[in-house]
Amino acid sequence: MLQDEILYSIALRATPNIGDVYFMKLIEAAGSAKEAWHLSKKILKEIRGFGPKIIKDIGNDDFLKFAEKEMIFCEKNNIKIKLKHQNQLPKLLSQCEDAPAIIYQKGEFNENLIPISIVGTRNSTLYGKNFIEELLALLKNKNVLVVSGLALGTDGCAHTEALKNNISTVGVLAHGLHILYPSQHKKLSQEMIEKGGALITEFNSTNKPDREHFLQRNRVVAGFSGVTIVVETAYGGGSMSTVSYANQYNREVFALPGKITDKYSQGCNLIISQNKAKIINKPQDILDELGLNEEKNNIPNLFEPKTIKLNKEVQPIYDCIAENKQISLDDLSEKLQIPPFKLLPILLDLELKSYIKALSGKQYCI
Structure with a gap:
């Protein structure tokens, strides 16, 4: 039941040393917050990165009692409780590795x-x-x-x-x-x-x-x-x-x-x-x-993208960027099998010649 999963999620997240990233590791290992809560200390120790300090309080009834009170508080105040591992967070937020395991929402x-x-x-x-x-x-x-x-x-x-x-x-x-x-x-x-x-x-x-x-x-x-x-x-x-x-x-x-x-x-x-x-x-x-x-969207696109001829070393780099709406330095490096440190001076030269645009977060586009 979803209510059970909410209860154990709150208890688990309230447990000392269990932050959002560790919470999700427990979900991956056990399949649910409820199952994670009931894992034995022996099994918990086998999860990578989980030492005695982290697993010490998992399963402590005090945190389960706290979770029960929290759910009563939320029900009285029309607060929704949303869980990341149930795909209930806003779409873009849910894509962040360190996104909150739990979101409380009013409205x-x-x-x-x-x-x-x-x-x-x-x-x-x-x-x-x-x-x-x-x-x-x-x-x-x-x-x-x-x-x-x-x-x-x-x-x-x-x-x-x-x-x-x-x-x-x-x-x-x-x-x-x-x-x-x-x-x-x-x-x-x-x-x-x-x-x-x-x-x-x-x-x-x-x-x-x-x-x-x-x-x-x-x-x-x-x-x-x-x-x-x-x-x-x-x-x-x-x-x-x-x-x-x-x-x-x-x-x-x-x-x-x-x-x-x-x-x-x-x-x-x-x-x-x-x-x-x-x-x-x-x-x-x-x-x-x-x-x-x-106004801009209503202007007809009368021009095809420019065809630019570059030397054989640079052309594949330009073409790879042109094929994507935007692409990161890391993805470009992986696709072309060229180390980032070799790509950077070429990208800078293309940018200075106005062939490409550099965006924030080391992203590039035409």
């Missing part, structure tokens, strides 16, 4: 919408706010879902502007659903749920908004969407970790550039210069990336 959103993550500083400026207003006005009626962290500043502005334009929006929290942080956003969060959005979190009802939880939250924000937009951030801003996760997941990242003297543009300028994010020249760039720019 409902249409999973067929195109998710876009918008992140940035809590100290947002008028420059950043104006960009978000313009972008979300353009995204009205475009079947998108705005994802952010419900924090003050950029996050709150993204959620608010989404609602103004009748765009569903999801807030990813760094704590359990027994509280709402920051409290200033309680009314906003209720409106998000009422208007076809949701609050989601990997944290149970005992977890507070501790500092380390925000970094964990950022990987969910990055993994949820195919595109992450960084509006404003300082060098050491939390959004920089979101960018790192998005790059790791080979997701597209865009950043809004600003003056080098503006503190909350310096992080954006840095990741653009490091090729970790594409530069945003105008809000329409985002629509182009998502294929939502109707």
Whole structure:
């Protein structure tokens, strides 16, 4: 029964030293959370990477009792419990190896919408706010879902502007659903749920908004969407970790550039210069990336892709990239059986000649 699987999943995930990756290893070994819970210590020791410290508390009834209380809490508060190994997580998030084993969700959103993550500083400026207003006005009626962290500043502005334009929006929290942080956003969060959005979190009802939880939250924000937009951030801003996760997941990242003297543009300028994010020249760039720019889409394609003749060493590399919408350096290396260090100077030369484009996450396209 699914309810049993939820119960044992919560108990297993609440067990000390059992994080999301170890949780999934147990599922792979046992087939289900319930079966994993009842494995003998002898069998547990045979699972690669599972030492005495990790297996010590698996099967402890205290965590099963906690799971029962958690399920009662969720039922009383209309919170859905979704399991990764039951394929219940949002599609793109479920593809991440370190995605949460369990998601707690309050509210409902249409999973067929195109998710876009918008992140940035809590100290947002008028420059950043104006960009978000313009972008979300353009995204009205475009079947998108705005994802952010419900924090003050950029996050709150993204959620608010989404609602103004009748765009569903999801807030990813760094704590359990027994509280709402920051409290200033309680009314906003209720409106998000009422208007076809949701609050989601990997944290149970005992977890507070501790500092380390925000970094964990950022990987969910990055993994949820195919595109992450960084509006404003300082060098050491939390959004920089979101960018790192998005790059790791080979997701597209865009950043809004600003003056080098503006503190909350310096992080954006840095990741653009490091090729970790594409530069945003105008809000329409985002629509182009998502294929939502109707004016552009209505222009007939009058030209075939250029046929470029290169030397016999370079031609197979160019052709391989041309055959794919986009391809990573590692995949290119594997297909062509050429080491990455030999490919990089050739790719750079092709890029400088405008034959190919280099994308974030070491991805290439024509």
